[in-house]
Amino acid sequence: MSLTDHELAIRSIQYRRDMLRWIVHAGAGHTGGGLSCMDILNVLYNRILRVSPETFTSPDRDRYIQSKGHCVEALYVVLADRGFFSSEKLQTMCGYDSAFVGHPTRAVPGIEHNTGALGHGLSVGVGAAIAGKKDQRDFRVYVLMGDGELAEGSNWEAAMSASHYKLDNLIAIVDHNTLQITGRTRDVCSNEPLDEKFKAFGWDVHTVNGHDFGQLTAALIPSTHTGKPRVVIANTIKGQGVSFMQDVAKWHHGVPSEAEYAIALRDLADAEAQLGQSKGAVQ
Amino acid sequence: MSAPAGSMYSPEAAAMASKLGLKMGRANLEVFAATLLEIARADRNVLAVTSDSRGSGKLGPFAQALPDQIVELGIAEQNLVGVAAGLASAGKLVYAVSPACFLTARALEQVKNDVAYSDHPVQLIGISAGVSYGALGSTHHSLHDYAALRAINNLEVVAPADNMEARAIIRECATRRVPTYIRFGKAPLYDLHAADTSVEIGKSISLTTGTDICFIASGETVTHALLAGAAMAENGITARVLSMHTIKPLDIPAILAAGRECRAVITVEEHSVHGGLGEACAAALMQAGISVPFQIAAIPDEHTVTGSQADIFRHYGISMEGLAARANSLLKRAT
Numbered sequence: 281m282s283l284t285d286h287e288l289a290i291r292s293i294q295y296r297r298d299m300l301r302w303i304v305h306a307g308a309g310h311t312g313g314g315l316s317c318m319d320i321l322n323v324l325y326n327r328i329l330r331v332s333p334e335t336f337t338s339p340d341r342d343r344y345i346q347s348k349g350h351c352v353e354a355l356y357v358v359l360a361d362r363g364f365f366s367s368e369k370l371q372t373m374c375g376y377d378s379a380f381v382g383h384p385t386r387a388v389p390g391i392e393h394n395t396g397a398l399g400h401g402l403s404v405g406v407g408a409a410i411a412g413k414k415d416q417r418d419f420r421v422y423v424l425m426g427d428g429e430l431a432e433g434s435n436w437e438a439a440m441s442a443s444h445y446k447l448d449n450l451i452a453i454v455d456h457n458t459l460q461i462t463g464r465t466r467d468v469c470s471n472e473p474l475d476e477k478f479k480a481f482g483w484d485v486h487t488v489n490g491h492d493f494g495q496l497t498a499a500l501i502p503s504t505h506t507g508k509p510r511v512v513i514a515n516t517i518k519g520q521g522v523s524f525m526q527d528v529a530k531w532h533h534g535v536p537s538e539a540e541y542a543i544a545l546r547d548l549a550d551a552e553a554q555l556g557q558s559k560g561a562v563q
Numbered sequence: 564m565s566a567p568a569g570s571m572y573s574p575e576a577a578a579m580a581s582k583l584g585l586k587m588g589r590a591n592l593e594v595f596a597a598t599l600l601e602i603a604r605a606d607r608n609v610l611a612v613t614s615d616s617r618g619s620g621k622l623g624p625f626a627q628a629l630p631d632q633i634v635e636l637g638i639a640e641q642n643l644v645g646v647a648a649g650l651a652s653a654g655k656l657v658y659a660v661s662p663a664c665f666l667t668a669r670a671l672e673q674v675k676n677d678v679a680y681s682d683h684p685v686q687l688i689g690i691s692a693g694v695s696y697g698a699l700g701s702t703h704h705s706l707h708d709y710a711a712l713r714a715i716n717n718l719e720v721v722a723p724a725d726n727m728e729a730r731a732i733i734r735e736c737a738t739r740r741v742p743t744y745i746r747f748g749k750a751p752l753y754d755l756h757a758a759d760t761s762v763e764i765g766k767s768i769s770l771t772t773g774t775d776i777c778f779i780a781s782g783e784t785v786t787h788a789l790l791a792g793a794a795m796a797e798n799g800i801t802a803r804v805l806s807m808h809t810i811k812p813l814d815i816p817a818i819l820a821a822g823r824e825c826r827a828v829i830t831v832e833e834h835s836v837h838g839g840l841g842e843a844c845a846a847a848l849m850q851a852g853i854s855v856p857f858q859i860a861a862i863p864d865e866h867t868v869t870g871s872q873a874d875i876f877r878h879y880g881i882s883m884e885g886l887a888a889r890a891n892s893l894l895k896r897a898t
Contacts, residue, residue: 339654386681393652394681397672403642404677407649410634415653434673437642444637 298357306374312531314354316457316516347401348426349383364390399432409450428460442509443482457518490514576883585753591729596621644673651683663689663705679718684740692746693833697871710838720810722782731762767814773801777821780831791886822853826897836861
């Protein structure tokens with residue numbers, strides 16, 4: 281049964297709380313980008329993707345490839361919530377001999393492809409999407425990329441081939457938080473305007489608020505066979521949901537101290553309380 | 564049949580080949596393309612993926628016969644390998660075909676992560692490998708591929724020596740579904756094996772038996788080693804010649820047996836002296852505690868001399884004459 285936007289919002293807060301818990305526990309993680317893409321993952325796994333632990337080996341399942349592999353902690357908590365594995369397994373994250381590496385690997389149930397080196401996921405997604413077309417299966421392939429990642433030239437090789445093969449079963453999502461490890465992406469090596477670039481490469485471009493469940497939902501399901509791959513440029517805030525991390529580059533892979541963690545949890549609790557009130561107001 | 568003009572073989576070497584009854588076959592690249600077409604006709608899940616390389620990969624007939632089974636990606640090798648991995652992830656049996664020099668250097672990270680680490684069983688076909696492109700120069704040579712790919716986990720590395728090996732290995736790859744790199748040259752090759760020879764990835768093939776010198780050779784150098792051994796036999800020296808078509812996983816028992824039973828060992832490869840078959844064999848011997856006079860015949864660590872593949876082979880002594888001279892010199896040390 282599909283969740284309401286309100287229910288998704290509550291879930292995102294819980295996901296952010298879980299992600300921070302495991303990052304603090306492991307003493308490592310990509311905190312800022314995980315927080316920026318969390319609402320995207322929430323919508324994908326709770327509304328869009330036709331995949332579950334039971335159907336993960338089905339040739340007809342939708343595929344999700346996280347090209348920005350460093351934000352794996354966000355993916356882990358969502359997969360755990362969706363029943364791919366017990367969340368307690370994340371106790372081992374980044375630990376000795378754990379399957380839960382600091383980047384996605386297929387050793388973890390629910391993960392399609394090993395990523396971590398940037399600029400790989402879109403090509404792999406193109407391959408899976410071509411296979412889907414050849415086999416006349418109706419699955420879709422979703423690839424999540426970072427905006428900083430788009431400096432990798434391989435993405436644009438993949439973008440060319442996706443439109444060449446008219447892959448309207450391929451949906452790329454750019455987590456457009458405008459920050460990378462060094463600072464503003466536009467200062468490091470500007471890749472704007474992203475929408476014009478993808479249009480020039482023959483893509484169907486949609487720009488949305490990446491923290492708006494309704495906008496994300498509408499953009500992530502292609503309504504017709506357009507003959508074009510779709511890109512959803514999701515404008516997000518790095519560190520979303522935690523006051524002192526929001527839009528601050530240093531939280532790219534910062535791990536909060538005990539005191540900072542307490543503040544972060546308070547921020548999330550406040551947001552949850554506000555959601556409770558807003559739901560009350562609606563009712 | 565004598566060797567064609569401009570051949571890899573001196574008149575003396577061609578005469579020796581004739582004396583041994585060797586028949587000139589086709590280029591392995593052509594055999595690959597023909598074999599792939601046979602496999603693909605029988606299974607529509609078989610795909611050839613190319614980077615504007617169907618011509619150099621001899622895949623023109625494949626593209627004409629099975630247009631739905633070729634995926635063209637243009638001059639974009641990184642994307643070629645990533646897309647191949649994605650296709651394999653969805654159940655396709657993928658042969659990613661591109662010049663070895665680009666496939667294994669420009670797309671190395673995709674080979675490492677998207678194929679090997681992610682365990683998507685793409686068959687990586689390095690065409691015109693080694694110094695096959697000759698005078699086109701070092702941009703087009705792949706003298707690093709064994710070294711680079713040997714160091715990547717979950718990837719096998721194969722260099723067939725003749726048409727039979729090429730055909731058998733391409734067929735074996737279709738059923739094993741293991742990430743594999745196979746390299747081919749474009750020069751016609753002598754047929755080296757009897758019709759009933761068994762070819763299996765990971766198992767070397769013994770062409771001759773002997774206990775004085777052992778040549779452990781791979782790919783297109785095997786013929787030269789065989790001819791060198793035959794030339795030495797005329798002086799009463801017995802040579803063991805192994806076609807070590809699989810660089811990884813190595814046939815360690817055959818290497819150790821050579822080290823124990825022969826007076827000297829020479830490895831031969833169309834590759835840099837660094838990190839290839841020779842160093843792999845040396846490591847195997849040393850770790851087994853076997854000390855034997857040993858040399859690596861390969862391309863030295865220098866700007867490769869300009870010339871055709873034949874010129875380059877001759878220049879660096881990868882020829883009947885060069886290998887025999889090297890073996891005679893090494894055997895003097897062994898006595």
